Amino acid sequence: MTIRLACAAALSLALALPAAADNKPWRVSLTGDRFDGASWHTGVLIELAPGWKTYWRMPGDSGIPPEFTWTPSRAAKVDVQFPAPARYVDKGGETVGYLQDVIFPVTVTPERPGALDLKLGLFFAVCKDVCIPAQAEASISLGLDQRDPSGSARVEAARAAVPAAGDAITGAAIVSDGGKPALKLTLKERPDDIFVESATTAYFHAPVLSADGREARLAIGSLGDAAKLKGQTVTITYLIGGKGYDQTLALP
Known part of the structure; x- marks a missing residue:
């Protein structure tokens, strides 16, 4: 259940x-x-x-x-x-x-x-x-x-403690990881965590960060067709040094 x-x-x-x-x-x-x-x-x-x-x-x-x-x-x-x-x-x-x-x-x-x-x-x-x-x-x-x-x-x-406007995310795209959809984010600096909201039913799981912290991939669940995210505007909240930041981005 x-x-x-x-x-x-x-x-x-x-x-x-x-x-x-x-x-x-x-x-x-x-x-x-x-x-x-x-x-x-x-x-x-x-x-x-x-x-x-x-x-x-x-x-x-x-x-x-x-x-x-x-x-x-x-x-x-x-x-x-x-x-x-x-x-x-x-x-x-x-x-x-x-x-x-x-x-x-x-x-x-x-x-x-x-x-x-x-x-x-x-x-x-x-x-x-x-x-x-x-x-x-x-x-x-x-x-x-x-x-x-x-x-x-x-x-x-x-x-x-309310997130402030941020600019650490410089790019976003839907990619395939092992045949499953994921959100790839390009970052200026390593975040502590990332939370993503969209108007769809998609849930973006905890980020997996690259070794240098400049790329994050979030597996996408609870969405049958990842194409529904095309052109969607997402709100991304991320933590850096315990402080929250928000950005709004349109997915390609």
Whole structure:
């Protein structure tokens, strides 16, 4: 059974059982309320029990990315950012996400000046030996006076971990490795890891780097026909020295 199917089965079971809040390996809250004169800066804090993980927006070869549903008390734009993730490999395959605590920075920009209340509905998943889909709600009141400076400091630290614009990738092409499709990337310098997103169902596995670190090949799975990637725009997130960078490239 894939992790995705296991998660669906676990969700059906979870919805059929009464809530047992004390036994949950996770807790969700909104933290931080800094106002810069135009927008508030808050964050979705997911706290996990030791050994538990949650997913990035691209969860790996299977899994569930977080889904944020926002309800502001009046019209406002709500933007979520994702800190750079890590890759984990176990008997279920590769997962991409975060071990233990993570904060997703959130920017809230109202259409008109004035305080507002923000409610969050979150659908996500946590994993240890098994994958457990989860649902949570959280809320925060945002005004002109800061009430949570320590939370705001944690949000800014998380924002610093959001990938910056990069230019280390100078070329990309779909090639054949042993008769199987792979993404070949030409690099200016050796990365610690590479994560690739596309509009297709393709999953790009962990990179295999050349001896000099100037070329990476990522095996492509979960896609029946590699020709579907022709002309696709992909987002490539890579880590160098622990810092994340993003690039968007069109495949030939």
